Amino acid sequence: MYFTLEDLLRVTLATEPAPLMELGLATAMLQRPGTDPVLGRWRQRTLRIFPRSARPLLELIPPTGKGPLFLDPLSQGLDEGLDLVRSSSPSFVRADLARLCKAGRPQTWWITRLAHQDRDAWQLLEDAVRSGHASLLAPAWHRIASAFDAEQAWRAHILAQHGIQATLTSLACGIRWAGTVMEIVSPEEREIHLAGRGITLLPSVFWTGRPLVGVYPRGPAVFVYPAITPLTLLPEPSTADPVAVLLGSTRAAVLALLTRERTTTDVARELGISKSSASEHTKALRHARLVVSKREGQAVWHTCTLLGLGLLNQSGAINEATKSPPPLIG
Incomplete structure (x- = not known):
């Protein structure tokens, strides 16, 4: 893979999972026994x-994972992804x-009808x-x-600490550099x-094979690689509030209040x-850089930092932050 200086300046991390890309890779893995x-x-x-x-997908997506590029755009959700699929140019779809x-x-007859933009064939695909x-x-x-x-945080850490070359070579085994050429x-x-x-x-989290590269008519190329932890090794979701698990219920309530x-x-x-308890909790949150405090006369004012807001946002607690949490004791 040949990089120009401009390409090296445009290496980015995806901001969220791509549902259609994951769907295609999961379909490919279903066809890879053993x-x-x-x-x-x-x-x-x-x-x-x-x-x-859903079985028509098995016709389009081979075990190699190299299915139609028009079927796996980067998108922020299923509906947006399907809109991008439907808006693919007929010439790109045919090619x-x-x-x-x-x-x-x-x-197959269905693939032929897709190539000719048959409405019923495209409805079957959707x-x-x-x-x-x-x-x-x-x-x-x-x-x-x-x-x-978790993957994004880890790769961002590698990028910040060791640079682009180390970030790219750490994505999978068998990647090496020769000048500005990445060899896989x-x-x-x-x-x-x-x-x-x-x-x-x-x-x-589904794909465990070699990295895949998709080059689209517009926008950046996409480099797909196996996540460090595949789906089957991920823990089942918990109903507990992750911020409360991390900080304790009272301290999490304090943080939510300080939005x-x-x-x-x-x-x-x-x-x-008690006021002394509130002071201890805000002090602990301040030391963790989740809140900042300032004194005005006899009063000390507290508010969330960007780090604290990010923590609440990731857990979904930010949606409730404008509501006053109920008292913790009767």
Whole structure:
């Protein structure tokens, strides 16, 4: 893969999981028996419940994961992704499907009708995507998003501490650099010239194969690589408030209250705790850089930092922060 200076300046981390990309990779993994024991039980269980309405995806997406590019755009949700799929240019769709069949997928009547923009064929595709998403992704989306956040934080740390070269070579085994050319060990001979478009790094909790690179007509190329922790090794979601688990229920309530500036007396009164207790909690949060405090006369005012707001936002608690938490004691 050939990088220009402009490409190196445009290496970015995806901001969130891509639902259609994950759906395609999950569909590919369903067709790879014995390739990864970590996903073996998931594959057996999923094949038993995989809905008939989603099975057309098996025609389009091969076990290699190199399915149609028009079917896996980066998007912020299923509906937006489907809008992008439907807006793909007919020439791009035809060329993409021709590439797919040339690589070994059977040219079925349905694929032919897709290439000719048949309305019923495209409706069948949308139904298959929605059904596959509901079966494969929706039940696990909380875990997928949590794994993505952890992966993003880790890669951002590597990028900040060690730079772009170390970040890219750490994505998978068999990646090395020769000048501004990144080489990936693969049985496939392929040259990719980024030509200034840049590249977005996207982890997948389903994919365990070699990295995949998608070069789209517009926008940056996408480099898909296996996340550090695959889906089957992720813990089941907890109903507990993660901020409360981390900080304790009272301190989490204090932090949520401080999305608006309040005094120590305000905190004590609104949460039904003593002023000394409120002072201890705000002090601990200040030392953790989650709140900042300032004194005005006899009063000390406290408010969340960006770090504190980010913590609340990631947990979903930010949506409740404008409401006054109930007193913690009667």
